[in-house]
């Protein structure tokens with residue numbers, strides 16, 4: 096979403112789904128995982144909208160859709176690519192929108208080569224480092240060659256693994272590249288796109304996704320019919336799309352389609368990324384991610400970014416609203432280092448930690464096993480159950496010197512050393528585990544003040560309802576007082592490396608007997624203050640001279656007028672349907688992003704029916720943007736405005752450039768820079784797949800991140816030993832790794848046991864009995880589950896043969912009131928190269944009837960399978 100449109104968040108809000116004429120839910124079980132938001136899908140359908148659910152399984156979402164299309168997990172680029180082909184070949188794109196608001200007309204460098212020319216690779220691939228040099232993907236005439244000195248930087252970055260810039264529009268993409276508004280030039284994006292997707296046909300959809308042509312045609316006709324001036328279609332996805340080695344490119348494919356159909360920035364349109372945990376959007380905005388700083392500023396690299404200037408040169412583009420990056424960054428540094436940050440010392444830019452490589456969680460697990468990581472904090476995470484490669488997770492924890500777990504209950508990640516599955520098999524023994532585990536009880540959200548940033552970028556304040564019991568403390572309390580104590584110890588130090596901690600602003604007001612820091616004061620610091628110390632109301636007020644401070648520029652405005660805007664709860668009946676006075680959404684309380692695109696280039700609504708934001712020439716001094724939402728545009732910039740040559744930041748954008756974070760103000764059908772696995776999506780098979788990729792010689796994403804290790808062996812493609820496709824998902828009655836649901840009696844009673852969903856055909860093939868036991872085997876381990884024989888998970892015909900899918904909810908582990916094997920123990924660790932997410936939605940497995948063996952017999956079973964698959968190498972007998 097960031098590279099296509101400019102911001103890493105859902106483009107719309109759930110309530111707006113009622114305005115859709117067609118809703119496609121793909122890669123999400125919205126009714127069961129986002130049941131509250133699903134009411135607006137139901138309401139849209141009652142108003143006449145067509146609803147499709149495209150999912151390997153028939154679920155409650157499917158039951159309330161007009162049509163469910165079963166799809167093979169891991170094949171969505173084929174389906175979406177065929178829709179793009181349908182739109183382009185039939186001339187169904189919303190031409191006026193596409194020419195004006197996207198980069199369709201932009202002409203590409205002569206050096207660019209497509210996957211269609213290179214058998215599944217784009218130009219710039221280096222097989223040795225398994226990575227791309229994106230130089231040849233550039234627009235014609237814009238930084239086709241990397242700038243002087245940048246060459247070296249690129250090389251370094253390859254070693255780093257993930258690109259740190261995926262959310263900010265990168266530098267070197269330029270403000271006004273060469274264009275052909277007729278879209279005829281053979282190297283313009285529109286024509287490149289047309290050629291690229293020409294092979295994605297309904298026949299291929301049938302062959303690879305298992306979806307028959309009539310069903311495909313029904314979706315294709317509906318989305319075309321329900322797009323254009325008068326109608327809009329919305330796409331809804333969540334982790335059924337992200338947890339793949341091509342997860343980012345799934346979303347890119349939908350982003351391209353929605354731009355071609357003119358559905359972005361308009362009511363009833365958009366792409367709704369449904370987020371997970373209550374504040375998962377918040378934890379990327381103010382990131383728990385190692386390669387981002389607050390507000391999607393990239394984290395600096397060691398050696399490359401010695402000073403602020405060299406950092407800012409590559410941090411993001413100079414045109415569009417990222418052009419103000421210096422003010423965002425300087426204000427952040429001022430928030431963190433206060434008076435110590437001055438223009439003379441680069442505002443203490445040197446105090447920031449630097450990246451030296453991949454520090455993602457999976458890499459860190461490998462480093463734990465290899466003895467490179469000594470201590471670890473787990474704050475609200477249960478990797479022993481929730482992360483792929485469960486055995487590796489636990490072996491990593493067992494190799495630490497110390498581990499701090501802050502959680503509501505004694506989760507598996509805190510008790511692995513006495514009850515983990517490796518104790519039973521004998522792979523680990525309690526007396527030999529050296530990890531000192533500190534369990535610190537955490538206060539739950541009902542026991543503390545704070546905000547959640549929900550799925551639609553909406554910050555909502557929650558008030559403390561009760562005091563936390565016993566020793567339980569909030570995370571804010573813990574980190575504040577930990578910081579205070581560390582600073583007290585370092586107060587007298589003259590070691591320069593302690594200076595960043597000594598100079599940190601760390602002075603929140605506290606209250607009560609436990610000295611609980613004020614969450615309101617933290618929100619106010621995040622919002623930011625001006626030279627007079629008063630709360631700012633917009634990120635456009637941020638300055639680059641050190642006179643303003645703000646902890647996260649995209650949240651500036653959340654405390655506007657010294658009022659906690661996130662605590663607003665004006666009833667829906669007292670305001671418009673957009674409900675701008677319910678909570679506060681970033682940026683600037685805008686609910687639909689890029690909403691300038693809901694008007695035509697001249698600023699008039701595309702149609703009466705889809706009126707949302709428009710130009711009113713009679714407002715203000717010389718006209719203003721107005722409408723139902725806060726305009727996502729400079730309020731007084733007229734539609735006909737043309738920038739001066741050489742202008743920077745927002746001044747480089749024209750009055751009809753709605754994608755204001757992009758360097759050229761356009762929605763990007765083609766991404767010239769910012770993604771590590773290609774400027775366009777291409778279909779690659781999952782790492783573990785029952786079929787050979789018929790499209791290209793390249794089987795899987797060439798840039799995917801693999802970890803070739805003994806305990807992380809991958810299955811061969813299409814093998815007989817692990818013949819079935821397996822996918823994992825969640826149940827309404829449980830929550831993720833189970834710490835918050837398997838500990839509650841009512842929920843445990845509703846879903847007491849791990850089960851596997853299999854079709855009647857697969858049950859017959861393997862002798863599985865409904866209600867009986869099955870053992871599911873991969874090269875990593877074997878687990879047992881109750882059998883649920885159901886037609887909800889149908890066998891598919893893929894490339895002429897039957898492919899069975901096995902479905903597994905992943906909520907169980909060894910702790911809690913109801914226990915069971917952890918599904919993640921089955922999965923390999925293999926990651927999307929852009930964001931480092933694990934492929935937990937598509938792998939392969941074997942299934943047999945009966946319970947799994949106990950103790951060492953379990954490892955013998957797993958080893959037997961590995962031998963049969965030819966995976967046991969170098970005399971390695973290790974489990």
Ligand SMILES: Nc1nc2c(c(=O)[nH]1)N[C@H]1C(S)=C(S)[C@@H](COP(=O)(O)OP(=O)(O)OC[C@H]3O[C@@H](n4cnc5c(=O)[nH]c(N)nc54)[C@H](O)[C@@H]3O)O[C@H]1N2
Pocket residue numbers: 121122123124125127128129149150151152154166167168169170171332333334335336369370371372822823824825826827828829830831936937
């Ligand atoms: N009750 C409840 N609600 C939750 C959660 C919970 O645990 N319990 N978890 C929360 C969290 S953290 C998250 S991230 C969200 C997740 O919300 P969802 O993404 O809706 O949850 P999942 O059930 O993991 O997966 C969604 C669907 O993707 C399908 N799927 C798998 N592979 C593919 C594929 O390749 N293509 C397509 N088209 N579909 C595929 C699965 O069959 C499943 O139905 O839910 C949140 N809400």
Ligand SMILES: Nc1nc2c(c(=O)[nH]1)N[C@H]1C(S)=C(S)[C@@H](COP(=O)(O)OP(=O)(O)OC[C@H]3O[C@@H](n4cnc5c(=O)[nH]c(N)nc54)[C@H](O)[C@@H]3O)O[C@H]1N2
Pocket residue numbers: 334338371372474475476477478480481482483501502503504506537538539540570823824825830831832833834835905918919922935936
């Ligand atoms: N196979 C497979 N694996 C998956 C997925 C999948 O679909 N399939 N989905 C993935 C997804 S989307 C997610 S989000 C992850 C979730 O994986 P995890 O985040 O590892 O699992 P959770 O059980 O959500 O862990 C959250 C913990 O935080 C605790 N907690 C709750 N509130 C607080 C608090 O205020 N403070 C503190 N300190 N602790 C608190 C809870 O008790 C709980 O134990 O799993 C991922 N893993």
Ligand SMILES: [Mo]
Pocket residue numbers: 334370371372375
């Ligand atoms: Mo999630």
